[in-house]
Amino acid sequence: MGFAGLTLLLDWGSGGLTVGRADLWAVLGVLLFTVLRPPRVSAGDGWLAVRGLVRERRVCTDALVAVRQDGSIATRLVLRDAYGGSVAFDPRILVANPLLWHRLDAGARRSRERGTLRHGESTLRLLGERIDGETARDVLRASGLE
Structure with a gap:
């Protein structure tokens, strides 16, 4: 405006x-x-939704099939589930909101246990390490130890 x-x-x-x-x-x-306007990302127990301009897309995080990161400059995290659902969003959203990351990670672990997650375990591991590092730095900064 x-x-x-x-x-x-x-x-x-x-x-x-x-x-x-x-x-x-x-x-x-x-x-x-x-x-x-950036998309709105929300998550619950077993699902993650991305609301864009026109519609909302949703994936079942308990049944993820593939996770990949597209792009080199403007990266997007793309999640696909076993039911045909697919979402794409900026992974910095997860870095900024660790609770969203926790929901996604919990669902991805259940997908691994069930054997549906076939592609993208390394992508999730690297993203988790990045988010954990950022969270630790924020905690140290807030406590004045950095």
Whole structure:
């Protein structure tokens, strides 16, 4: 919304602001907000959901089949379950929210025990190490020991 306000202010300052142009700036601001808005990730016992712009996708973490990390600069974690469900999201969401990671990890462990998780155990292990390291650094920083 800051984009729309700034462009309206600049256009008004240049003397070229009209009702049509104000509408255009407002529409562009809303469009930019909806495109850049990150997906909402939530989890419960045995499931993980990613809510995007249009719909919500859900996977059963107890029946994961594959976990992979795509991309080198803007990475995405892609989870697929045995029922055809698939979600993709930024793994930094898990780093920022260790409780989401705990739900995913618990479900992935059950998938391993049941034998459904065939691909991505190393991806989960590396992600877990990264999250544990970040959490430990945060605890040390908060306690003043770093």
